[in-house]
Amino acid sequence: MAHGRVNAAKFIPRLLPEPHETDLGGPPAHRLLATAHADFVCPPSGHQIGWSDCYASADILPLTHKADLLLEPNGEPRPLPDHLTGRARERAEEAVRKAAWIRREAHRRGLC
Secondary structure (H helix, E strand, C coil), X not given: CCCCCCCHHHHXXXXXXXXXXXXXXXXXXXXXXXXXXHHHHCCCCCCCCCHHHHHHHHHCCCHHHHHHHCECCCCCECCCCCCCCHHHXXXXXXXXXXXXXXXXXXXXXCCC
C-alpha cells in the first residue's frame, strides 16, 4: 500500500508551553527572529527563495528553533551578513542577542 508523505512541521508545535512562550518574548520575538532570518538569507541582489517564503519557513518554528537559525552550533551568534545595512542590520543585531538569550534560557529551563 502506498503511503503519502507527512509534513513533520505539522507535529512541531509553534508555541512553547506557558509560561515559557510569554517569558521568552511571545509574538514580538517570533516576528523579530523570523524577520532577521529572512534578512540574513535573502540579499538584496536576490535569492532562489523569496523573502516572504524564507520568513514563513522560519515563522512556523517555535522560538527555540528560530533562535537556532541565527546561532552557531555552539550557541554563539552567527556573523552578520555584509548585505545587512541600516535598520535591517540593527534589527539583526537585536535578533542575534535575543536568540542567544533565548537559547541560554531554554537550556536553563530544560526546554531543549
